[in-house]
Amino acid sequence: MAGTANVYEFDEEQSSTELRYVFLSVGKKIVSKIVVYTCTHQFENRDVYNLGFGDYFDEDDNIEDRVQTNNGDAYVVFNTVLATIPLFFEKFSDSMLMVQGSDSRQGFAAECKRTCLKNCKTSCRKSNQRISIYRNFVEKHFLTLSQDYWFLGGFRGLRYQIITEIYIPGRKYDAILMFRK
Incomplete structure (x- = not known):
């Protein structure tokens, strides 16, 4: 990688x-x-x-x-x-x-709000930053990485369970799953 x-x-x-x-x-x-x-x-x-x-x-x-x-x-x-x-x-x-990112977990935004200086109005700007870094890397190298790995994108569902689909470049996912071809 x-x-x-x-x-x-x-x-x-x-x-x-x-x-x-x-x-x-x-x-x-x-x-x-x-x-x-x-x-x-x-x-x-x-x-x-x-x-x-x-x-x-x-x-x-x-x-x-x-x-x-x-x-x-x-x-x-x-x-x-x-x-x-x-x-x-x-x-x-x-x-x-x-x-997944530790800043994607349930309760992160509420914890962040208590000490954050950004004063976010509608949603926490720090939330999901870490998964975004991994997602951006996969997006940038998707064609090369896809030669060796299969990718799934994951969305957080009820009770924070991950619902998966075949990875679609450009979609914002809460988790990335991968396995070797």
């Missing part, structure tokens, strides 16, 4: 329930980051893994996925996250990967 240039070196850790990639973001400060693939459910006889990402606190094994670090290295960090996706599929070739 991302070339080896412009990515941080990372360490891989695998347990029976997760696949993790840990790396250091080096910008204004040094911040430990983690990409976590966790099996969440089955869909059409495939294990579905959620891609989680955030700041990592090794001392208590805590992951903070709601913070914006603003470390000045966003592209390198994003490329590093993308570089782990083919590695995930090497280990779980028959699985499906789901990407």
